[in-house]
Amino acid sequence: MVRGLRKVKHNEGVPRTAPPPKTSAQGEGKGAPPLGSGGPQTRKKKILLRCIVGASIVVGASWVVFTIKPTWWAQLKGHLPFHSAPCDYDGDGDTDIAVWRPSNGRWYIQGQSSALWGVSGDCPVPGDYDGDGTTEIGVWRPSNGKWYIQGYLSVPYGLSGDIPVPGDYDGDGDTDIAVWRPSNGKWYIQGYLSVPYGLSGDIPVPGDYDGDGDTDIAVWRPSSLTWYIQGQSSVAYGLSGDIPVPGDYDGDGDTDIAVWRPSSLTWYIQGQSSVAYGLSGDIPVPGDYDGDGDTDIAVWRPSSLTWYIQDLSSPQWGASGDIPLAQNIWIWKRTGLIP
Numbered sequence: 001m002v003r004g005l006r007k008v009k010h011n012e013g014v015p016r017t018a019p020p021p022k023t024s025a026q027g028e029g030k031g032a033p034p035l036g037s038g039g040p041q042t043r044k045k046k047i048l049l050r051c052i053v054g055a056s057i058v059v060g061a062s063w064v065v066f067t068i069k070p071t072w073w074a075q076l077k078g079h080l081p082f083h084s085a086p087c088d089y090d091g092d093g094d095t096d097i098a099v100w101r102p103s104n105g106r107w108y109i110q111g112q113s114s115a116l117w118g119v120s121g122d123c124p125v126p127g128d129y130d131g132d133g134t135t136e137i138g139v140w141r142p143s144n145g146k147w148y149i150q151g152y153l154s155v156p157y158g159l160s161g162d163i164p165v166p167g168d169y170d171g172d173g174d175t176d177i178a179v180w181r182p183s184n185g186k187w188y189i190q191g192y193l194s195v196p197y198g199l200s201g202d203i204p205v206p207g208d209y210d211g212d213g214d215t216d217i218a219v220w221r222p223s224s225l226t227w228y229i230q231g232q233s234s235v236a237y238g239l240s241g242d243i244p245v246p247g248d249y250d251g252d253g254d255t256d257i258a259v260w261r262p263s264s265l266t267w268y269i270q271g272q273s274s275v276a277y278g279l280s281g282d283i284p285v286p287g288d289y290d291g292d293g294d295t296d297i298a299v300w301r302p303s304s305l306t307w308y309i310q311d312l313s314s315p316q317w318g319a320s321g322d323i324p325l326a327q328n329i330w331i332w333k334r335t336g337l338i339p
């Protein structure tokens with residue numbers, strides 16, 4: 001559970017105020033536990049629960065319906081770490097197509113009613129902040145540094161020039177509130193001491209590169225075209241003008257280094273074949289849209305308001321001026337990689 005995240009009775013309406021949290025990005029969270037103190041038990045319990053729910057369908061039936069995904073078994077047996085799909089608002093295991101409309105502050109999630117959450121100027125930061133397996137809608141407001149997560153009281157964390165980098169840094173199964181501060185290169189993860197990692201001009205690229213279940217602090221440095229991942233060797237990958245699009249494209253449980261190159265309209269994924277996908281002006285929106293455990297190459301085309309998901313459907317969703325809600329989209333926007 002995120003510190004300072006308190007449930008509210010009413011899930012609707014515009015964000016409200018809250019008492020100050022125990023630690024803040026302004027203070028340095030002294031006395032906080034070290035990163036990595038969260039254990040894998042929570043994740044395993046959740047997977048077990050999901051399997052039990054799936055298996056309970058057989059009760060009372062004269063035939064067996066087996067709805068447990070193979071990946072869940074692999075996760076239970078420890079062969080794969082548990083990863084829920086990013087931006088999975090209904091919790092069914094796949095990424096949902098969604099846009100946020102700055103002009104009216106509404107979230108439009110395919111298959112659900114629209115929801116008013118946030119105001120123009122906010123950064124949408126969807127994540128599973130309470131660790132229940134579904135993604136909560138939420139925004140971070142640069143003007144006051146507050147996080148507004150739907151269903152919870154607001155949490156002040158960060159300063160106006162920060163870049164929101166929510167992720168599960170302690171690996172306990174819930175998304176942790178976090179910001180990266182370009183001015184001093186420090187990562188502020190709520191409840192933990194700040195971590196200096198990166199330089200001004202870097203692009204934060206958090207991901208689980210070692211596949212151990214927690215989000216790793218990482219930056220891509222456009223000046224040296226190098227990926228720096230905490231605890232791992234640096235990797236030269238990408239060219240000037242690339243947009244870093246890390247994801248688990250091969251579905252083996254770890255985040256793969258990857259870039260989308262607008263100049264050649266090609267996806268380059270380390271250790272895999274390059275894939276030409278997208279047109280000029282497209283916005284990359286990788287995610288696990290079919291819920292099979294690997295990240296799918298995808299782009300949103302503002303000119304036709306169409307989502308193109310490789311080997312899957314091409315639905316129209318969104319309106320002009322909308323922001324497609326892919327993971328990390330706000331990192332790209334705040335660092336000027338996309339308009």
Ligand SMILES: [Ca+2]
Pocket residue numbers: 167168169170171172173174175176
């Ligand atoms: Ca966490």
Ligand SMILES: [Ca+2]
Pocket residue numbers: 207208209210211212213214215216
């Ligand atoms: Ca990790």
Ligand SMILES: [Ca+2]
Pocket residue numbers: 247248249250251252253254255256
């Ligand atoms: Ca991988």
Ligand SMILES: [Ca+2]
Pocket residue numbers: 287288289290291292293294295296
């Ligand atoms: Ca997939």
